[in-house]
Amino acid sequence: MPEPVAAPLLEMRGISKSFPGVRALDGVSFEIRAGEVHALVGENGAGKSTLMKILAGAQPADAGEIVIDGKAVQIAGPRDAERYGIAMIYQEFNLVPQLDVAANVMLGREPVRAGGWLDGGAARAVAAAAVKQLGLELPLTRPVGRLAVAQQQMVEIAKALVRKARVLVMDEPTAALTDREIDHLFETIRVLRERGVGIVYISHRLEELPRIADRITVLRDGRVVGGGRVAELPQHEMIRLMVGREMDQYYPSLPPLDPTAPVVLSVRDLRSGNAVRGVSFEAHAGEILGMAGLVGAGRTEIVRAIAAADVPSGGEVLIDGKPLHARGPRDTIAAGIALVTEDRKGQGLVLDMSIRENVSLPHLELFSRRFGFVDRVGERRATRGLVQELRIRTPSIEQRARNLSGGNQQKVVLAKWLTERARLFLFDEPTRGIDVGAKSEIYELMVELSKQGAAVVMVSSELPEVLGMSHRIVVVRDGTIAGVLTREEATRERVMSLATTAHGAA
Numbered sequence: 001m002p003e004p005v006a007a008p009l010l011e012m013r014g015i016s017k018s019f020p021g022v023r024a025l026d027g028v029s030f031e032i033r034a035g036e037v038h039a040l041v042g043e044n045g046a047g048k049s050t051l052m053k054i055l056a057g058a059q060p061a062d063a064g065e066i067v068i069d070g071k072a073v074q075i076a077g078p079r080d081a082e083r084y085g086i087a088m089i090y091q092e093f094n095l096v097p098q099l100d101v102a103a104n105v106m107l108g109r110e111p112v113r114a115g116g117w118l119d120g121g122a123a124r125a126v127a128a129a130a131v132k133q134l135g136l137e138l139p140l141t142r143p144v145g146r147l148a149v150a151q152q153q154m155v156e157i158a159k160a161l162v163r164k165a166r167v168l169v170m171d172e173p174t175a176a177l178t179d180r181e182i183d184h185l186f187e188t189i190r191v192l193r194e195r196g197v198g199i200v201y202i203s204h205r206l207e208e209l210p211r212i213a214d215r216i217t218v219l220r221d222g223r224v225v226g227g228g229r230v231a232e233l234p235q236h237e238m239i240r241l242m243v244g245r246e247m248d249q250y251y252p253s254l255p256p257l258d259p260t261a262p263v264v265l266s267v268r269d270l271r272s273g274n275a276v277r278g279v280s281f282e283a284h285a286g287e288i289l290g291m292a293g294l295v296g297a298g299r300t301e302i303v304r305a306i307a308a309a310d311v312p313s314g315g316e317v318l319i320d321g322k323p324l325h326a327r328g329p330r331d332t333i334a335a336g337i338a339l340v341t342e343d344r345k346g347q348g349l350v351l352d353m354s355i356r357e358n359v360s361l362p363h364l365e366l367f368s369r370r371f372g373f374v375d376r377v378g379e380r381r382a383t384r385g386l387v388q389e390l391r392i393r394t395p396s397i398e399q400r401a402r403n404l405s406g407g408n409q410q411k412v413v414l415a416k417w418l419t420e421r422a423r424l425f426l427f428d429e430p431t432r433g434i435d436v437g438a439k440s441e442i443y444e445l446m447v448e449l450s451k452q453g454a455a456v457v458m459v460s461s462e463l464p465e466v467l468g469m470s471h472r473i474v475v476v477r478d479g480t481i482a483g484v485l486t487r488e489e490a491t492r493e494r495v496m497s498l499a500t501t502a503h504g505a506a
């Protein structure tokens, strides 16, 4: 598409922001034009969310100015931002779950009849029109709390449209979406862009940027280090700018699998609820077993059943040949199973504790008694080592988890489990929301764990990651195993075809 020639709709000039011990932004300039999708990328903790929070009036800048339509403006709070037509969609949506779709879309914007009564009919009509303009299908009278994540996101977008937003900021909008939902989101973004909305698009999925973004700005350590038109910035160059070094080898080389390696995990006819319907497979010591499938195929439910996070309704799980009769996670942790999920909160990241406390927090007394407790000095050393290895951006290991960026919180969750000596690691989407540099460190760590003789099962929706990191790939479809491929057999096409084709169909 042609380069927009219009003057920028909005400019941020020389923005700086510090937190105790952290220079989050250091003289950042950033501009948004009408009708463009401007991608903002950078490593975890680079300052992306902070920059956008300043724009949205959620945080004050220490220095710098914001210029809209050529005039300097003060954005002292969210109301100012709204007045200037700036809308932000955070990863945690700002919706009222009990209210229906129409009410959420219209929240704070309800038409009033003479006498001050709310005009419910008119409100619904406006909401319906916004939804229609976006080409969406949303059940207007359903409470938002009962919608899927992707639909809630669409409600947020409709909300922005009703508020006549001129700038819409989306912070990692595709992190929790399926491929089809992503297509849908991109369609909606294109509609907005054609209406002249300027869109800021934050994402760690660099491969999607050429599809959706016009321009890109790269932040590193709170500074702009490069950018330009997406079409002119190849992905490896983007990565080099982000991490500040060449990254030619993204996936570590997998040591070949020892054919005589003992079986660590056997799963026999495992059943759990409706989602897991008779699953059998094995994982060996030293093996990284990838688990592929469509979102909703039952992969998360399989690993949860193995770890007894959901107690299975049938079948058997054996660790080192011994049947596991687990009544809950306490038993499976004692048996040496670590389940590392993508859900930071459910995973027990305590936001008001420090990184060190989170990492060394004994999950269960049982576990610490069995493996012996880490001493204070060792604990600090181990935590510092992990902070370094995973490139957790923080002034110290005493920093509260709450003050870390989203991706860095995710890394703390990983670090917490990596200090344990489990026999079996179950990773569920381990790199979601994590930047390229740290992804590759996490891959190294997985290889390390497998070299130490553990079995690793990795559920991932990113096919390149599954293909790049697995000795074998188990493809899950409708709660059953559709097929198992060796590293040599596995291709994108074969995995996709197993994931989507019914059994027995040609």
Ligand SMILES: Nc1ncnc2c1ncn2[C@@H]1O[C@H](COP(=O)(O)OP(=O)(O)OP(=O)(O)O)[C@@H](O)[C@H]1O
Pocket: 019, 020, 022, 023, 024, 042, 043, 044, 045, 046, 047, 048, 049, 050, 051, 393, 394, 402, 403, 404, 405, 406, 407, 408, 433
């Ligand atoms: N309230 C806060 N208190 C202290 N430090 C903070 C606070 N908010 C952010 N920071 C720090 O500022 C830096 C930038 O964080 P920010 O959330 O902007 O990163 P990000 O680029 O959005 O990263 P991610 O990709 O992980 O979401 C980080 O070092 C973070 O720890």
Ligand SMILES: [Mg+2]
Pocket: 048, 049, 050, 171, 405, 406, 407
């Ligand atoms: Mg962020």
